[in-house]
Amino acid sequence: MDAEKLKAEVGKRLPLGRFEHVLRVADEAVRLAERFGIDREQAKTAALLHDVAKAMPKDELRRLVSSEGDPQGVLDFHHELWHAPAGALIAEQEFGIRDKAILDAIRFHTTGRKGMSGLEQVVYVADMIEPGRDFPGVGELREAARESLKESVLACSAHNIRYLAGKRAQIHPDTLECFNDSLL
Numbered sequence: 363m364d365a366e367k368l369k370a371e372v373g374k375r376l377p378l379g380r381f382e383h384v385l386r387v388a389d390e391a392v393r394l395a396e397r398f399g400i401d402r403e404q405a406k407t408a409a410l411l412h413d414v415a416k417a418m419p420k421d422e423l424r425r426l427v428s429s430e431g432d433p434q435g436v437l438d439f440h441h442e443l444w445h446a447p448a449g450a451l452i453a454e455q456e457f458g459i460r461d462k463a464i465l466d467a468i469r470f471h472t473t474g475r476k477g478m479s480g481l482e483q484v485v486y487v488a489d490m491i492e493p494g495r496d497f498p499g500v501g502e503l504r505e506a507a508r509e510s511l512k513e514s515v516l517a518c519s520a521h522n523i524r525y526l527a528g529k530r531a532q533i534h535p536d537t538l539e540c541f542n543d544s545l546l
C-alpha cells in the first residue's frame with residue numbers, strides 16, 4: 363500500500379484531530395529518521411499506523427489483545443496502553459504489514475521497552491515531540507532530539523515516568539525498563 367492510500371485508510375478509522383496528530387507524527391518520524399540514519403519508509407509506515415487502534419472501543423481492544431495472549435501483559439494496566447499492541451495486530455491483519463520491525467515500532471510506541479531498535483526509538487520520540495504537542499517540558503524533549511536519539515528516548519522516558527508517578531498511575535514494566543535501559 364502506498365503512503366497516500368495508507369493515509370486515507372487510517373483517516374477512515376480516526377477522528378480528525380487524532381488523524382492530524384498521526385500525520386504530524388509521520389512528518390516528525392521522517393525528519394528524525396533522516397537525521398539519525400534510520401530507514402525513512404519504515405519510519406513513515408510505522409508512524410502512520412502507530413495509533414490506528416486508538417479510536418476502537420475498549421472491549422474490542424481487549425478482545426484483540428487477548429486473541430494473542432497479551433504477550434506484554436498490558437491488560438492488567440490502564441486501557442491507554444492497549445491500543446499499541448492492538449495497533450500492531452490491525453497493521454498486520456488488516457493492512458498486510460509483514461515487516462516485524464514496523465510492527466514492533468507500533469507495538470511499543472506507548473511504553474517503549476529495553477533494547478529498542480532505532481526505528482522503535484524514532485516512532486516513540488516522534489509521538490511525544492510532534493509540533494502539536496504542548497505540555498510543560500516538551501521544549502527540552504525537542505532540544506534533545508536535535509542531538510541524539512538515545513538521549514531523546516531517555517528524556518521522553520524520564521518525562522513519562524515523572525508524569526505517571528505524579529498522578530499516581532501504575533507504571534508498566536516496559537515503561538520502567540525503557541528508562542533503565544536508556545541510562546546504560
Ligand code: DGI
Binds near residue numbers: 472537
Ligand atoms: O496515543 P497517544 O496519545 O498519541 O500517546 P501514547 O500512545 O504514547 O500514550 C498514551 C498514554 O499512555 C499517555 O497518556 C501516557 C500513557 N502511558 C505510557 N506509559 C504508561 C502509560 N500509562 C500508564 N498507566 N502506565 C504506563 O506505563
Ligand code: FE
Binds near residue numbers: 412416445472
Ligand atoms: Fe498512541
Ligand code: FE
Binds near residue numbers: 383387413489
Ligand atoms: Fe500517538
